[in-house]
Amino acid sequence: MTEYALILVSTVLVNNFVLVKFLGLCPFMGVSRKLETAIGMGLATTFVLTLSAICSYLVNEFLLAPLGIEYLRTIAFILVIAVVVQFTEMVVHKTSPVLYQVLGIFLPLITTNCAVLGVALLNTKAQHSFLESAVYGFGAAAGFSLVLVLFAAMRERITVSDVPAVFRGPAIALITAGLMSMAFMGFSGLVKG
């Protein structure tokens, strides 16, 4: 049990995907202008990331590894991800129009979020078990969502600030992300190994 908790702490805080591992930065910068959209994106990503971590694990374990074609991992994973995203969209669309309103528009964006492929690849690299893979995926997404939401709230504040003209927009957002990343360094060492 503790090892799962450790994976969670590690992925959410210590090795935060966005601020420390540098994964999923494009949506982090792109979908953080508004708090509400950030929350939507966070939820959608969490769902897809967890699911695709599981699916990639299965594909790796039961298709690639037995056949000895691990070198096709990237292709296979990205296919899995594309399908998971489409599939999610389909299910959400069918089961809950409300949820679709909230999450639907973000789903296409997730295919090109490197965090998703990153989780799949890192999972195989770390030789995680099925459950570990799932927890790792979930933790990564939770960490992503956490900083995305906080960042969005900050950005809403920054957009009404008197930022010098040349820094307005992405520049100050990146510097803010830098300071966030600096703050997150405080968590380093929390989980050793």
Added chain:
Amino acid sequence: MDLALSSRDHTEAAERMMQNHTDTARVHRHLWRFHGGLHLPDHKSLSSGQQIQPAALPKHLVLPLQQHIGAPAKPLVEVGEHVLKGQMIAQADGFVSAPLHAPTSGTVSAIEERAVPHPSGLTALCIVIESDGEERWVEHSPTTNWAALDASELRNLIREAGIVGLGGAGFPSFIKLNPGARTEIDTLILNAAECEPYITCDDRLMRERADEVIAGARIMRHALHARHVVIGIEDNKPEAHAALREALARLDRSDIELIQVPTLYPTGGEKQLIKILTGKEVPSQGLPIDINIVCHNVATAAAVHRAVELGEPLISRIVTVTGGGVVAPHNLEVLIGTPIDDLLAQCGGTRPTLARLVLGGPLMGITLPHRALPITKTGNCILALTPGEFGQHGPVRNCIRCGECARVCPASLLPQQLYWHARAKDFDHAQDYNLFDCIECGCCAYVCPANLPLVQYYRYAKTEIWAQARDKKKSELARERHDFRTERQEREKAERAARLAKKKAALEESPAADSEEAKKAAIKAAMERAKAKREAADVAPKNTDNLTADQQRQIEEAEARRAAAAEKEEEVRK
């Protein structure tokens, strides 16, 4: 006493008895508190000792047609007409509107755009009366037996008297005396708080004319069938409180509660007073009447009394002229329309240190660009401030989010958030933070260590939002009309094409009709069609489908102008 005893009066009497049980029960109504508020240096002693004196009759009186919330009044008089004191010179135009009466007898010398006391400093249509100095009253009759009138008759009297709220907002009072579908008005509150510094006109009114206030309260209560009547007065006006208590005792009106509330700006705000006295909150975007409460200013009550029991319309009000910049502060009974300059002169003129002239109190009043402006029904105070009276004024800095403003905001808003969004012109967010619940009391700006002109930001945002709403409405209309036009053009095009096709088909189908006769007939028919069309066009110009009343009016006006122009041309030709 003279109330006809109806069934509801039984309960009323029973309540009165209950309340009579001990005298203190009334005084010790449970008081609530509203969030925030300010303890301010009150500066009231400058003028509170000054008895109400009549202001001198001015030569010219300027009466803006809009002195109230709602539509401007419509003039009933013409230039050159002689009017009598109290004569109605403009009538209410629509439901939310109020008539205007001549404050004195004299001649209407102009109906024109004049500068009005408004923060914009813009002009508006005014009736100007040259007084004849005779103060001749129009015939007016008191209604002594008002208790016999039903509520709607009473309201009509009050409406015809042009009474609007004298507490500041200037909302036509008769509307607020209409409980509407709700038969139960729980509480009528008389606002005697007068919470802003410097102002003492209500204070003096209560000290000197407590009976009038109470009489007005009774009329209002009758109109509203209110179960309770409460007068809320701040505890920094002991004399007024004593006067009212004495009058209540003398008149045996123990059914009217007189409650002292702690002095805390802005206790006099309607919503805040309601909260203090009843613990209830007026819903956002709602009205006191939604929670079965009505709140009137004490001066409004006095005016109602005068209108009903003396038959005098609202032609004067009490104005406090005060501040360090005026030589001798006074409380003056002023005819509506009197120039502010005259009032200042009557108070010994201004001192050279005068830095700013304000109409209203120091927290909510508007800055006057000059003195040649008339007093209107809502003008309760003229404040001549000297630099020393502004308080601390350093440079304007950025908001440091200290939260002081939120601590004092009586509406529990987050003023700094409103500020941030108003500053960024992000009006949607400003509204998310409930911009329109701001009562513009100025508490936030008073405490703001960054000296931000917070209230101006809110006013800017509010007026911009309204302007945007107007624009939006207009653009909606434009879209509709554009779509309609496009559709029409397409329809016409299609029709034309169809006609053409038909014609062509017809021509092809009947090559036999190539005869001379047929051709002639066709030409004739075409000519006739064209003629008919021309005639039709003459009778009914284009574009007259789907018009609004407003457009119709404009068309009529245009036609009239056109007719006049034609006449003129005719004359010229002759």
Added chain:
Amino acid sequence: MLTAILALALLALVFGLLLGYASIRFKVDSDPIVDKVDAILPQTQCGQCGFPGCHPYAEAIARGEADINMCPPGGETVVMALADLLGRDAKPVEGGAKEKMIAIIDEQTCIGCTLCLQACPVDAILGAAKQMHTIIESECTGCELCVEPCPVDCISMIPVKVAPATWTWPYPVATTQKQPNA
């Protein structure tokens, strides 16, 4: 190597079926974004944006072909609203914001040629052939499209009059606070 190709081809085949199914099953019919954009545009229908009216401009924006700052009548407000809606960065309006104007016809000069009437995109001009024309003030959007066609130059643009009721508070200027007046 063959296993590799086969395995992946199979995977792709399955996924292809799935995606093909999904794409048919969930085809999006119309683009609601166009309507949302159109709702924000001021509907002046003036064509200054380079498109024949607001709706075409909205379509162009939705297609990503037009920038969001091309509508001068809409000004900053519209740019900000669009930026908000589309998640793009707001930028200054092309050509700068303009004062609100309406057209007025000099009724003494008008010869009743109906040209302006045909030009008006919102039917705000009244009149008939050979009769004097009038502009309905409340309907005129100030698009200036009628000015050009008039053969006798009797249409002019005047600023909309501000009354106390339509007046808006000025944006606070930091330094004006606490400055004495009178």
Added chain:
Amino acid sequence: MLFKKMLLSAALLGLFAVFGTALVAFTYEGTRERIAQNERDSLLHSLHALILPERYDNDPVADKLEVHDPVLLGNPLPQQVYRARKEGKPVALALTAVAPDGYSGDINLLIAINHDGSLAGVRITAHRETPGLGDKVDVTRSDWVQGFAGRSLINPVPEKWKVKKDGGVFDQFTGATVTPRAVVKAVHNALSYYQQHRDTLFDGGGTTAPQQEAPHGG
């Protein structure tokens, strides 16, 4: 209709999958040898820095052994032992070990021990110590780690197998004692492990690496 469209999509996707996979598969076939060689080379490269190539004639990368000792080798996972021999006789071995109590977690070490029990050299292969402080144990940052060469369990005496601050002979860095302390301890442990298993570690030689488990240290 619908079904046909689906099939078409699937077929197309499948087609491209075949193309793509073929491309990758060909590349894979073309690079496989080289990549394996690369991996060998880079391992050899590290070994060479510790055990000079002249000293042996076998293929230490192939002559490898997996051993397991969570206590002395600092990690519950199996560790690798690469053995160098000359003319079949044991010369030295390099074993991977972990210093678990680094400042920010595990420090991975490659420790080369001569057959006689003296250190041929130590390298840090992976660590997460603070740049500028603890990372000086890395040979690219300072030559502190070179100081281990020639040491053994009796050089210095066990009480002196410590950093100077704790009364030993090894330097620490200003402001960072934790990392050197951890490394010194790990190296010492590895030496102890070697001493305990010295006899069995070189067993089962030859070029074919037996998947043999060394007996547990106790």
Added chain:
Amino acid sequence: MPTTIISSPHLHGPANVSNVMLRVVYALLPAIAGCIWLFGWGVLINLLVAIATALASEAAVLALRRRPILITLRDGSALVTAMLLAIALPPLAPWWLVAVGTAFAIVFAKQLYGGLGFNPFNPAMAGYVLLLVSFPQEMTSWAAPAGLRSADLGLVQVLLHSLTGTLPAGMSMDALTSATPLDTLKVQLGMSHTVSEIRGGPIFGLFGGKGWEIINGLILLGGLWLLWRRVITWHVPVAVLGSLGLIATLFHLINPELYASPLFHLASGGVMLGAFFIATDPVSGATSRRGQLVFGVGMGILIYVIRSWGGFPDGVAFAVLLMNMAAPAIDYYTQPRVYGHNRG
């Protein structure tokens, strides 16, 4: 027509930004005096370097932006930032360390966002963390407190050291510095010593570090004065100290040999400064009262977590920055109920 339109209110209360900032400066004075007495002249030199850098870099940015300089400098916020950063830095820090940190604080953490009032992060702590992660060696060598160092430096010697890094002959840095109590605790716990063994060391006093107890007391004094002068409210300090104390008590009760006492935690490192002077920074903190409580509790928890299980001996600066990050979201979710709106 009026030239400018002046909105009500026409009165203003006595508060202004410069006064607020000046009060913070006054409240810091006792602690500064204590630091100089305890750690020597280095503290004073740090202060001077920091203030000079802060003012100069703020002026530089303002000049670049063509904004009024003097009026802005007079608001005193740069002064406060400089002073807070300076007393958080090691007393024997080289001048460039102080200058780099202060310049980063003012330029990157404050002025790039538009200056006073706009910065989402606490400038002083941003500068501090920057230095901590960039120059860990310089940042971890603290001057030993008076009575524990084997040598003393005069003002000129300290100045010389700050400017050139040279010490008088025969003196070594080791003689002047010692590990801080928190650092010692962390390292020695890592070596499997028990708390009571560690606490027996010479650098520990009654309940905290020797000398540090006094400094923290002086800071507390200043903080209470700020409370009394209504510059700050009780919410943040109480939340920080309360939550930290509570968690520390909890763990201390579970295993006193592994987890130090709550008093030790409260009186060590930057907790007092953090609770009264840093977390209370209005600009980068939460605004609403409820939000401030959340902010403070979050900070207390983070301080404890980082101290006990993280890689850094003290977590105040990180905790502040992390909570700064969360402040806008906290504010968003702790809005007060507006008059006339339904609860919830």
Added chain:
Amino acid sequence: MVDKTLRQIAGDGLWHNNVAFVQILGLCPLLAVTSSVVNGLGLGLATLLTLVLSNVTVSAIRNLIRPDIRIPVFVLLIASIVTAIELAMNAWFHELHGILGIFIPLIVTNCSILGRAEAFASKNSIGRSFIDGLTMGLGFTVALVLLGAMRELLGAGTLFDQAHLMFGEAARTFRLTVFEDYKGFLLAILPPGAFIGLGLLIALKNVIDQRRATAPQPAATMEPATGMTGGAN
């Protein structure tokens, strides 16, 4: 000579619509691997190659594929190309491959590649798509190298350290020690430094744009040239 439109394409890729500075895409590799010039250059070139190949392939098959499976097909193609490149790098730049690690396969999800395929290559001829891929890729590489240079210089005081990873053993001498005896400003090579560094570069670009907007427009040839000098730097 390139004709006008091609030049515009180039200008877009290198400057006006630069993947990193304007589109703010491909951030993960941009920030993750730029702790030194050589790392940045390595990944930049890999990305450049992928972009060119994918653009050309997509353009070549643009008339073949149906809209509903367009994206999966593109993704598949890109993934294949990337994997092939990864294998090649592992074979010929083994150490660099080790350092860049997971960010090589992640080129697949570099939004700019799919973005270019979608927005440009699927609508343009092969030649134009080639130019687009080349300049977009170059623009991205320039960004990677600039950021790498900035961080390496500030963080370690050197430039082109470990150049042998890319250019073979002879290149060890490329290393330029700019500041002797430099303390090392660690922040620059730590994650925060990456964010802040890119922020500063974008601001710098804004400054240049602003200058150029106010200054009288020089010859149009300036545009690509500015980007190029950055690359040769």
